[in-house]
Amino acid sequence: MLIEDSVQFPQVAIVEQALVASGLDGIEQRVGDVLKHLPEHRRGKPGQTVAVAVGSRHIDRLDKVVVECLHYLKAWGLKPFIVPAMGSHGGASAEGQCDVLARYGITREAMGVPIHSEMGVAAVSTLENGMPLYISEAALSADHIVLINRIKPHTKFKAPVESGLCKMLTVGLGKHAGATCCHQYAARHGFGLIEEAARVLLGKISLLFGIGLVEDGYGRLCRIEAVLPETLIEQEKLLLKTAGSLLGRIFFDEIDVLIVDFIGKDISGIGMDSNVTGRHRDLVGDFDLPPHPRRIFVRDLSPASDGNANGIGLADVTTRRLVNRLDSAKTFINAVTAISPEKAAIPMHFETDRECISVCIHTSGILSPAHARTVRIRNTAELRYLEVSKALEADIEKNIRLNRISEWHPMPFGKSGNLKDFSPNAACHN
Numbered sequence: 001m002l003i004e005d006s007v008q009f010p011q012v013a014i015v016e017q018a019l020v021a022s023g024l025d026g027i028e029q030r031v032g033d034v035l036k037h038l039p040e041h042r043r044g045k046p047g048q049t050v051a052v053a054v055g056s057r058h059i060d061r062l063d064k065v066v067v068e069c070l071h072y073l074k075a076w077g078l079k080p081f082i083v084p085a086m087g088s089h090g091g092a093s094a095e096g097q098c099d100v101l102a103r104y105g106i107t108r109e110a111m112g113v114p115i116h117s118e119m120g121v122a123a124v125s126t127l128e129n130g131m132p133l134y135i136s137e138a139a140l141s142a143d144h145i146v147l148i149n150r151i152k153p154h155t156k157f158k159a160p161v162e163s164g165l166c167k168m169l170t171v172g173l174g175k176h177a178g179a180t181c182c183h184q185y186a187a188r189h190g191f192g193l194i195e196e197a198a199r200v201l202l203g204k205i206s207l208l209f210g211i212g213l214v215e216d217g218y219g220r221l222c223r224i225e226a227v228l229p230e231t232l233i234e235q236e237k238l239l240l241k242t243a244g245s246l247l248g249r250i251f252f253d254e255i256d257v258l259i260v261d262f263i264g265k266d267i268s269g270i271g272m273d274s275n276v277t278g279r280h281r282d283l284v285g286d287f288d289l290p291p292h293p294r295r296i297f298v299r300d301l302s303p304a305s306d307g308n309a310n311g312i313g314l315a316d317v318t319t320r321r322l323v324n325r326l327d328s329a330k331t332f333i334n335a336v337t338a339i340s341p342e343k344a345a346i347p348m349h350f351e352t353d354r355e356c357i358s359v360c361i362h363t364s365g366i367l368s369p370a371h372a373r374t375v376r377i378r379n380t381a382e383l384r385y386l387e388v389s390k391a392l393e394a395d396i397e398k399n400i401r402l403n404r405i406s407e408w409h410p411m412p413f414g415k416s417g418n419l420k421d422f423s424p425n426a427a428c429h430n
Contacts, residue, residue: 010389014406019217031068034226046077051142056086058266063105085172087179088337131185134178147210157191166198217248248383258293259376264302271311273380295360313345352417
C-alpha cells in the first residue's frame with residue numbers, strides 16, 4: 001500500500017514558542033541554601049544511615065541535586081546510600097533500576113555512596129479500603145529516608161496531589177509490588193488514595209525531609225524546595241499549582257496530524273505527556289484536550305528509554321524501526337503494572353516516515369492534504385521549537401507567543417523516505 005504516491009504534503013516552517021522561562025543557575029548553591037536552613041532535628045544524628053530515594057525520570061541536572069544533597073548528609077555525619085524509587089521501571093529488576101539511574105549520571109562512582117536496588121518490599125500498613133502499603137526493604141533498613149523528586153501534573157489523573165514526593169513515597173518506593181497494588185486499587189477508588197497513603201506512611205517511617213523540584217516551560221529547574229514531613233502534603237499541593245502554570249504546551253488547536261520524533265520513559269511515564277498531546281486512553285478515564293490531534297504519528301523510541309515503549313498505544317501510526325527497538329518484556333510489565341494494557345498496544349506501522357504521514361493524512365478526513373494542519377515536535381519535554389504546516393500560518397501571526405523563524409519549505413524527507421532533523425537554524429529546503 002503506497003498511499004503516499006497520491007498525497008500532496010503540506011509546506012512547513014520552523015516556529016519558536018515563547019514558553020515560561022525562570023530557570024535557576026547555581027544548582028549546587030541552591031540545594032545548599034535550602035538544606036542549611038533545615039531545623040537541627042531534621043539533620044539526624046552522626047552515624048545514622050539515610051536512604052535517599054531517586055526516581056526514573058529525566059530531570060534537569062538531577063545528578064547535581066543528588067550529589068549536593070549527599071554532600072550535606074555526609075557533612076552532618078550521616079551515612080547515606082541511594083535507593084531507586086521507581087516502581088516497576090527498569091524491567092522490575094535490581095540491575096535494570098541501577099541502569100536507569102546510571103543513564104542520568106547517578107552511579108556509585110559519581111555519587112560516592114552505595115546504591116541498594118534490591119526489589120524486596122515489606123508491608124508497613126493498610127488503608128481502610130484494604131490496600132496494603134509497601135516500602136522497599138532497603139529503605140526501611142535505614143534510620144531515615146530522604147525523597148528527591150520533581151513535582152508536576154500527572155499524565156493519568158487529576159487530583160490535588162499528582163506526580164511528586166507523595167507518589168514517590170507510595171508508589172516508587174513500593175517497587176513492583178507497591179506500584180502494582182496502588183494502580184489496582186486506584187482503578188476502583190481513584191488516585192486520591194495517593195494522598196491518603198502518603199499520610200499513613202509519613203506516620204510509619206522516619207522521613208528527614210524531601211527535596212521538591214519544579215521545572216519551567218523549557219524543562220529547566222526553577223524551584224528547589226526542602227519540604228518537611230509535617231507540611232509535605234500541603235506544600236506539594238502548592239508546588240503542583242506552580243508546576244502546572246509553568247508547563248510547556250503546544251499553542252495550536254485542532255491539529256490534523258501531530259508528529260512526535262521520540263517517546264520514552266525518560267520523557268514521560270507514558271512515553272509522551274498527555275498534558276501536551278491532549279490525548280489519553282485509560283481504564284480510569286479518557287480525555288481529549290487541546291491541541292486535539294486527529295492523528296498522532298510517533299517516529300522513534302528514545303535511546304534512554306532502554307526499549308520501554310509504554311505509551312506507544314496512544315499513537316495511531318508508528319514506524320517499523322520503533323517496533324524493532326521495542327523491548328516487549330519491559331514495555332508489557334510497565335503497562336500491566338499500571339493496569340494500562342492499551343498503552344502498550346502496537347499501532348499500525350510502516351517502513352518510512354513518508355508512508356506513516358501519508359496514512360495519517362489519508363485517515364484524518366482532510367479534503368485537501370496540502371492544507372493539512374500538522375505539528376511536529378521532538379518530544380513532549382522539548383517544546384521550544386516546532387515544525388508546523390502552512391495551514392497554521394494565520395494562527396502563528398495572531399499569537400504573540402509564536403514566531404516563525406524559517407521560510408516555508410517542502411516537508412523535509414530524505415532519500416530514505418524519513419524526515420530530516422529539524423533545527424532552529426533551518427533554512428528553506430529546495
